[in-house]
Amino acid sequence: MASLGSEVDYLVEDGVAVLTLNRPDRRNAFNRAMLAGWAAAIDTAAADPEVKVLVITGAGKGFCAGVDLEEFGGVTETLQRRAYLADDVHAVGRALEHFEKPYIAAINGDAIGAGMDMALMADIRLIADTARLSQGYVRVGLVPGDGGAHMLPRMVGEQRALELMWTGRFIDGTEATELGITMASHPAEELMPAVMELARQLASGPPVAIRTIKRLTRIARTQTLTDHLVHAAAEQAVIQSTEDSREAVTAFKEKRTPQFQGR
Structure with a gap:
């Protein structure tokens, strides 16, 4: 430290x-x-x-x-x-x-x-x-x-x-x-x-998604809606490929609390 x-x-x-x-x-x-x-x-x-x-x-x-x-x-x-x-x-x-x-x-x-x-x-x-x-x-x-x-x-x-x-x-x-x-x-x-x-x-939430939400919110201050939607689509595609996203979907189907491992 x-x-x-x-x-x-x-x-x-x-x-x-x-x-x-x-x-x-x-x-x-x-x-x-x-x-x-x-x-x-x-x-x-x-x-x-x-x-x-x-x-x-x-x-x-x-x-x-x-x-x-x-x-x-x-x-x-x-x-x-x-x-x-x-x-x-x-x-x-x-x-x-x-x-x-x-x-x-x-x-x-x-x-x-x-x-x-x-x-x-x-x-x-x-x-x-x-x-x-x-x-x-x-x-x-x-x-x-x-x-x-x-x-x-x-x-x-x-x-x-x-x-x-x-x-x-x-x-x-x-x-x-x-x-x-x-x-x-x-x-x-x-x-x-x-x-x-x-x-x-x-x-306790999915850390990669939470950080990305903050990043999208910040950058939206200087973007048009069209630019923002393009950016959001790219981020979403990446997020959907993460283990945390798969875990969230699986936990939802199994009716249990998800366990996230992302950094």
Whole structure:
């Protein structure tokens, strides 16, 4: 396993890797060390055939308070600030861009600014009803620097996204779910059990098909329907030739639970 450092915890069990941001005294605000460990954990999960699903959450009461302003405040030169974002902060997004397995965010506490953007990068987001989200950049005179202006309008529409980014106001778990930012809101003590139930369900499914579904969904953002159908037909032909596909059909006929072996 790659060296992930002390700022993140990484545990694998039953096909599910849980990545926990571990700076609770800073509400899991990220510094360079955490960002490096976070990106390395994603790469580790991608390369491990035993990992079928990756879950991200935070230690303590916060999910992620965004950039650690104490560290970022010490970066004073313009080119250094740009490099901090491009080389360090955006390393997580780049790692996720190539991560084909399901990535689930368990938003256990506040996700603010870039912390909210990091949560938006997940495929599925579940949130504690006590947690809050905020595009808080504007409150410190900044603009969304970690993909928020790209991702949020696709989830809630441009009008609502602009309102959230312009005001930086906090929304709770209930409103986040009503807006479609999160899939479900749970009492805090029920969040991780709900996330792990979903993660284990996905981990028990046919891994090649699940990864392909994610790939098809992503690439559809830039395809015409005609192009997408051609792509889907090619992927389907490959999937139908896999042992997992044959096992699923056999299990269906035999009225039993399929046992998938794909990687």
